[in-house]
């Protein structure tokens with residue numbers, strides 16, 4: 001089966017900065033794939049390499065079997081990109097913005113209007129179709145970026161932090177639209193800093209750091225890699241944490257007052273009965289029990305610890321037909 005994205009040893013250097021440092025990654029057609037990583041990990045550079053905004057300095061990358069540089073036109077027509085920045089012609093009514101975009105990608109004149117209306121309806125701003133971009137609210141602007149990305153009916157939809165700074169309701173609306181598109185067969189590549197978003201939406205996620213892939217896994221597999229903590233409340237707590245020998249999954253115990261915290265590898269639910277039995281066998285009376293799972297967020301931090309990107313990227317003047325800039329102005333230590 002043709003891969004939607006196939007990158008091998010991809011490299012991008014900006015002077016001394018290795019934004020992509022031998023990145024190999026594949027995304028299957030139809031997949032909902034998440035790209036996570038701290039600021040400066042190389043996510044936007046990777047996306048920009050796919051859409052031809054950035055020229056790689058090494059390695060190979062293809063989209064649906066077409067090389068991103070040799071077959072630039074075909075690749076660009078198969079991708080819909082919703083970038084982080086609002087890079088839209090501000091003075092045109094948004095319906096025209098969409099029709100212009102469709103026209104640029106070869107959609108016939110008759111078809112453009114239908115596509116523009118359909119996209120505006122799908123993202124819920126059809127009633128604003130004659131409004132110019134800079135009169136829209138921030139949330140509507142986000143919706144428009146999505147509409148513009150889908151107006152060409154792309155096979156690969158790339159969303160670079162589509163829900164950054166939007167309210168909860170809009171986030172859920174956008175998730176619904178994106179999910180529907182994926183159900184209908186569109187491959188999705190999503191970058192996000194909201195771990196919950198990745199957990200909810202993605203089939204698989206890649207965690208990137210310093211231009212490299214740290215790991216690729218399903219969100220469930222990632223959370224399985226963490227440790228769970230079983231906290232047991234004891235009626236008459238001993239002076240020291242009781243030994244729980246023989247239960248291999250246990251990584252450590254800590255007694256604080258009447259609460260014994262037992263950290264275990266993998267699923268706390270599976271180990272808890274043995275912990276309780278062992279405690280009862282030793283004569284302890286248990287008054288309460290609680291199991292907490294390491295969150296994907298904690299695992300993410302662990303995997304990328306100590307490598308937080310900062311820095312002061314130079315401006316880059318590469319732009320595409322949408323006027324997309326290389327997307328670096330937001331990098332330096334920006335918290336999201």
Ligand SMILES: Nc1ncnc2c1ncn2[C@@H]1O[C@H](COP(=O)(O)OP(=O)(O)OP(=O)(O)O)[C@@H](O)[C@H]1O
Nearest residue numbers: 014019039040041042043044045313314316326328
């Ligand atoms: N045009 C550029 N000129 C110089 N350096 C750049 C340029 N674009 C990106 N970089 C550098 O490349 C590295 C990767 O940046 P990139 O924007 O790809 O990261 P990111 O993972 O998308 O970050 P964020 O989560 O903040 O969007 C950073 O060190 C950044 O400073």
